[in-house]
Amino acid sequence: MKVYLQKELLEKLPELKVAFLIVHGINIDQKAQEMQQKLQDAVDECIEKYKDQNIGELDDIKKWHGYAEKLGIDTKKAPVSSEAMLNRILAGKEIRSVNPLVDFYNSLSIKEIMPMGAYDLDNTEGDIYLGIAKGGELYKPLSGKKDEEAETGEVIFADEKEVMCRH
Numbered sequence: 001m002k003v004y005l006q007k008e009l010l011e012k013l014p015e016l017k018v019a020f021l022i023v024h025g026i027n028i029d030q031k032a033q034e035m036q037q038k039l040q041d042a043v044d045e046c047i048e049k050y051k052d053q054n055i056g057e058l059d060d061i062k063k064w065h066g067y068a069e070k071l072g073i074d075t076k077k078a079p080v081s082s083e084a085m086l087n088r089i090l091a092g093k094e095i096r097s098v099n100p101l102v103d104f105y106n107s108l109s110i111k112e113i114m115p116m117g118a119y120d121l122d123n124t125e126g127d128i129y130l131g132i133a134k135g136g137e138l139y140k141p142l143s144g145k146k147d148e149e150a151e152t153g154e155v156i157f158a159d160e161k162e163v164m165c166r167h
Contacts, residue, residue: 001121006131009155012070018130022121032100035107039097042107046089055086060113071132071153078151081115081167117157117165126160139163 003020010016055061064080075083085106089095095110097103105116119128135152140162150156150163157165 001124002127004127004129006129009131012132013067016067026101028099028101028120032103035100035103036097038107039095039103039110042110043089043095046086046110050086050090055083055090058113061086064115067155071155073151073153073155078154078166081165082109082113085110086113115155115167117167119157119164124159124161124164128157128159128164130155130157132156133158133163133166137163139166 003022005018050058056065061080061083064083065075068075068078068080079087085095089110095106098106101118105118108114109116121128133150133152133154133156135150137150137156137158139148139150139156141148148166150166155167156163157167
């Protein structure tokens with residue numbers, strides 16, 4: 001298995017910085033109070049810090065909108081995941097605890113205003129890439145809601161079977 005950046009994405013966004021980290025031996029089956037608390041703390045900080053601001057006007061969000069514009073993405077139809085999370089928080093919607101790993105990276109995503117994701121490599125097929133959706137790729141939301149299709153031009157993490165995350 002390889003993990004790579006799609007050439008087309010690098011050509012369109014040469015300034016993009018991406019990090020991949022592979023960690024073995026993590027037990028995500030248990031609920032960890034510490035990570036749940038980190039997530040709640042990040043949510044509380046977000047509410048306090050941004051309650052009177054337009055999220056779309058934040059410099060970090062403007063940067064992601066600039067990337068989206070270069071890719072031809074309509075951020076109204078396919079918002080950046082970190083922006084969508086901040087908007088959910090400020091609308092009073094719950095950011096639910098999933099497992100210690102997801103809670104950890106969600107807390108970082110909220111604090112750093114940066115899209116993040118984690119994937120169980122035992123449940124992936126073939127190579128994994130960060131790239132640009134052609135449109136129509138299958139995405140199964142963690143919420144269990146009905147399957148969705150990635151928008152053309154949207155930034156996705158995918159394996160050979162499906163989209164694992166939409167950014």
